[in-house]
Amino acid sequence: MKKLLELFLNFAKIGLFTFGGGYAMLPLIERVCVTDKRWISDEEMAGMPALAESSPGPVAINCATFVGYRQKGIAGAAAATLGMVTPSFIILLVISFFLDRFLENRWVAGAFYGIKLAVGILIIDAAVRLFSKLKKKALTVIIGSVSFLIMTAVNIFAVKLSSIVLMLIAAAAGYIIYLAGRKRRGGKAQ
Numbered sequence: 668m669k670k671l672l673e674l675f676l677n678f679a680k681i682g683l684f685t686f687g688g689g690y691a692m693l694p695l696i697e698r699v700c701v702t703d704k705r706w707i708s709d710e711e712m713a714g715m716p717a718l719a720e721s722s723p724g725p726v727a728i729n730c731a732t733f734v735g736y737r738q739k740g741i742a743g744a745a746a747a748t749l750g751m752v753t754p755s756f757i758i759l760l761v762i763s764f765f766l767d768r769f770l771e772n773r774w775v776a777g778a779f780y781g782i783k784l785a786v787g788i789l790i791i792d793a794a795v796r797l798f799s800k801l802k803k804k805a806l807t808v809i810i811g812s813v814s815f816l817i818m819t820a821v822n823i824f825a826v827k828l829s830s831i832v833l834m835l836i837a838a839a840a841g842y843i844i845y846l847a848g849r850k851r852r853g854g855k856a857q
Contacts, residue, residue, distance in 0.1 A: 670739050671746040677704065678731045678750030683758075689719070689726025691786045693793035696727065700734050707734055713800040716793075720834070727751060806844055810837050 677699050685692040693716065700706045707715075719729035728751050735747025762769055769775055801807055814837055821828045 671742055673704075674735050674738060674743055674746040675750035678735075678747045679754055681727070681731075682751045683754035685727075685789075688786070689728070689730070690716070690793050691789040692727040693730070694789060694796065696730050696734075697796065706738055709800060711737075713797055716797060806841065810841060813837075 681692055681695050681699060685695050696715075697712050701709055701712050715730050715733060716726060718733065719726045722729055728748055731747040731751040732744045735743035735745070737743070739746070798811065801811075814833055817828075817833060818830065820826070
C-alpha cells in the first residue's frame with residue numbers, strides 16, 4: 668500500500684507542476700523515475716516515448732501507467748495513472764467555473780504566454796536528452812535526422828501530415844534497409 672501511495676504522490680507532483688503535455692513532462696518523469704526513485708533504467712526511459720506513442724492515449728499518462736505497472740502490476744498502473752491525471756482534472760474543474768473572467772485577466776494571459784515558451788524549451792530538452800542516450804548507429808541517425816527535417820518542413824509550410832504516417836514511413840525504411848543488409852550478409856540475421 669505504501670508503494671501505491673508513493674506512485675500516486677510522485678506522479679501527482681509531476682502532473683501538478685508540469686505544463687504543456689506529455690513531451691514537456693518527460694524530463695521530470697526521467698528525473699523522478701530514473702534518477703531519484705530508480706524505478707526504471709536509462710534504457711527503459713529512452714524507449715518509453717516510442718512505447719507510449721505506440722499505444723492510445725497521452726504520452727505522459729502512458730509513461731505513468733508503464734512505470735506503475737513495472738512497480739506494482741495493475742494496482743501500480745492505476746495508482747500512477749490516477750496520480751498523473753488528478754491534478755489536471757481538479758485544476759480544469761476549478762477553472763471551468765471561472766473561465767470567462769479567468770481568460771480576460773492580463774496576468775493570466777501573460778502567464779500562459781510564458782508557459783508556452785517554457786513548454787517549447789522543455790520539449791527541446793527532452794528531445795536532446797533522448798537523442799543523446801540513443802546508440803549512435805548510422806541508420807538511427809539518418810532516420811532521426813530525416814524525420815526531424817521532414818516534420819520541421821511540414822510545420823513551416825503548414826502541410827497536413829500526421830506524425831504517425833512519418834513513423835510508419837521510418838519503420839518501413841528501417842525494415843527495407845535491414846532486409847538489404849541481411850541480403851548483403853548472405854541471409855544471416857544479426
